[in-house]
Amino acid sequence: MVTEKDIWAYLEEVSDPEIPVLTVVDLGVIRTVSLTDELCTIVITPTYSGCPAMKVIEEDIITLLKEKGIQNTKVELTLFPAWTTDWLTENGKNKLREYGIAPPENEVDKSVLFAEPTVVPCPLCKSRNTRMISQFGSTACKAHHQCNDCLEPFDYFKCLK
Amino acid sequence: MEKNTNLFEYVLRMGDDSLILGHRVSEWCGHGPILEEDIALTNISLDLIGQATNLLEYAGEIEGKGRDGDAIAFLRCDREYKNLLLVEQTNGDFGKTMMRQFFFDAFRRLLFERLLKSSDIQLAAIADKSLKETKYHLKHSSEWMIRLGDGTDESHSRIQDSLDSLWKYTNELFFMDEVDFSLIKEGIIPSMDGIQEEWLVYVTSILEEATLSIPTNNWKQEGGRIGKHTEHLGFILAELQYMQRAYPNMKW
Structure with a gap:
């Protein structure tokens, strides 16, 4: 049985396409992960309004989770609260x-x-x-x-x- | 319903400002006077287009007719664009581009600071995100005012010309009509009155330091907010919309 904690661990395998040394977890763009029987919902927030990496990150997350056996993943974008380097x-x-x-x-x-x-x-x-x-x-x-x-x-x- | 129509119009106006200025600034890509400026301009353009995406997507949601940000950006005619006349003006030389940016950044910073307190949560969220970026833009454009104004005779006279030619478009930054008045009443947007005063104080202080003089001729030109544009917008749209007009619904 996959838990939310497992999902967070999987996300450590998704790197930022522009700074591949960082994972999306390191970057702090993953805000929440929630899991139900049918659906895994991941909320991400952009670093900058026009950050072109967000679309790629979304696709990478869905692809990776599919490989891990999670068929239905929804990635939602939130602007609030605004990302900070903290x-x-x-x-x-x-x-x-x-x-x-x-x-x-x-x-x-x-x-x-x-x-x-x-x-x-x-x-x-x-x-x-x-x-x-x-x-x-x-x-x-x-x-x-x-x-x-x-x-x-x-x-x-x-x-x- | 009335509130939604007004909010849609307001968000559309802001989104169009970001979209059209973002497109204008992107025309510098590969043509910047030095490499660092080429990179700076394209970064600023990217921020603006990102802000436009957030705003126009939100406008589509408010409207509730199934249009997304792309449909709004690419499939309207010139009279349906509500951006300021200032942002559609041609790039001219680097100094003119910076002067246009300086007027706009100084305005946007004050506006976003106040929109943080908007009773509309999504508008406040977009303002929060955009404000951080705008502060970097404003610092950059302000420095260039001083560098060019207080630079050589050549740079001084050219940036003064840009100031003289663009000044007439600045009053429109503070445009208000019934759309604004109703949203102000509901606490969704701030009044422009305080913003205009603060803007003038900031702009004057930088231009004075740059040894530039604000024109005394107070002729003002407006129209963009109600869809009446200068001849430049049509050329921008011809380029901006080319792909969607030639190949409707194409994706890549």
Whole structure:
């Protein structure tokens, strides 16, 4: 007999198509899982309004659960409460760092206009002497930074709250 | 029923603003002045189109006639679009694109902040989601105002031209008619009066820092909210709707 706990464990096998090192559970986009005899309902929330990964995540979840023998899965999208980077798990943050993406620094970049942005340590050499190249990066959830010491350009998973 | 008609119209107007501006900004894809800006513009465009999806899907639900977000986005005629004239204006140079974005972002931030308290739960949820994104957009467009305005003689004179040409479209940001009045009364949307004052204070402070002057000519142009558009909208729709018009119901 499959339980909701089993479903959560299965979902650890679904990765974010844009940042494959993270699972959808690490990312915090799975809000609830509920199971009845006929139907498994999974509620997900998007990271950003236009995140193109959501559709893929939905399909991946349905495909995976089918492989696990769950025939009827419904994936629902909710916008409330709005996703925040606080929902990234600690495990997820560590995986990001190892992958070369600086995890969110727990603080929204509150800098006013040209003021100095949040210090983001370099995921490669750990130096805190880094700079922001652009507030916008390779995906909606990332900004583009560079390390002033090792010169490595890197993605920063920007804080959103 | 009356409430639903008004709410539909209001959500449609907001959705059309996001859709048309998102499409406009996407025209920069591959043409940005530098790589980082190309990426920034496409990200902003993606956020706007995502917001448009949320809003137009919701509009379809309120309407209850079986239209989804795609049907609303792709299968209407120009007079049925209710976006602001500002957002359909051509991209011009990078400075003009940023000026248009700056006016819009400053407005949207104030609007979303107030919509968080809307008695309509879905509208509040969309505002919550969109506000976080809009703050990043506004910071970006505000910085460019100062960089270009207080930059070289060339950048200053060009961004001043953009300010002069777009200023007449800003009054429409605060447009209100019976749709708005009835929703304000029900606590679903905020009144524009406070928003307009705050917007002007913010915009003036940034433009002053950018050494730019707000035009003293107060001629204002409006019409988008009631479906009367500038000639530019038709060209956008021709491109936006091409696939659905040529191959109805196609999917990929």
